[in-house]
Amino acid sequence: MEVSVTCFWCLFLAFLLQTSETYSERTNSCDVMIDECIYNVQIRSTEICKKQSTSRRKRADSVTLERLENAPLTPKDFHQLSKKLIRITEQMSVRILRWWRKLDKKIDAMTGSSHQRRSLERNNGCPDHFVGLKNWPSCYLFSKFNTSWYNAKDFCMAFDSDLVAMGTVKEHFLLTFFIKNNLAINREAGWWTSGSFLGTTRQWMWTSQFYTKPFTFIKWGEGEPNEDGSQCMLLKAEDDHLWHDQICTRRFNFICEIQTKDSS
Structure with missing residues (x-):
């Protein structure tokens, strides 16, 4: 046949x-x-x-995903799917990084032709004991002792400054860079900021002697904030200096912030 x-x-x-x-x-x-x-x-x-x-x-x-919805995963299928997902994630990471660089360049161009890229050059306009970068609008003081959040605010006010209020993601990473790059302080457990949960507004705010303003971005650690009784925010060292809520009377180091006299 x-x-x-x-x-x-x-x-x-x-x-x-x-x-x-x-x-x-x-x-x-x-x-x-x-x-x-x-x-x-x-x-x-x-x-x-x-x-x-x-x-x-x-x-x-x-x-592949459509087929897997109708069939049980075998170890071989799971391994192949894992490899594909890793490959897709790596490709997305590269694309996001490229997009972020393009956006950063556009923002720099929009600020004016006289805008200069910030460098690691010291800001000479910072007061004694404060550190900062050239062309950066703030200077910072990193304490070498720990205290409560309330006392930390008073110490900062004694230097005509406030507990730090982070306005941008860049500022968050700048502060963590200063901490990690300083052998004298990089082993401290945590760093108080001016972040506080206000009962009147039922939200987390940056608080100082001059203003109260809401967060414009967040870098909370996983599962944070997680305690009703913890109404003050710090950078926690063991969680890569991500944000954690904490009881305000606990003792930690702190960061003071003051506006620079040399922001150009």
Whole structure:
């Protein structure tokens, strides 16, 4: 009996689906019975298949998740899916970084042609015991002792300053850089900021002797804030200096902030 190519493949695929136990992955072959005759079928890749493999893999990636919804995950499937997700995440990270750099350049261009890039050059306009960067609007004092949040505010006021209020993500990373890069203070458990939970507004605010303003961004640690009785915010060293709520009477180091006299 003659079997056309199209008919043969239909029979072959039906055979694989219904009697897959006779299929051999090692040899890519199987036995097909047609009119009581047994045919051994082998599959070999050609150059055309190899050239099309890239496009097929891309199509396969798009339907993998859909297939997994209707079938249980095997260890092999889980491993392959994990590799694909890691690859996709890495590609997204590169794209986000490129986008962020472009956005940063556009922001610099919008601030005016006289805008200068900030450097690690010292800000000479900072008072004694304060540190800052050239062209940065604030100077900071990092205490070498710990105290309560309330006393920390009073110490800062004695220097005509306030507990630090972070206005941007860049400022958060600048402060953590100063801490981590200073061997004299980088082992301290935490650093008080002016962040406080106000019962009147039921939200976290930056508080000082001159103003009260809400957070414009957040860098809370995982699960934070997590305690009703903890109404003051600090940078916690063991959590990579992310934000944590804490009881205000606990003793930690603190950061004072003052506006620089040399912001140009």
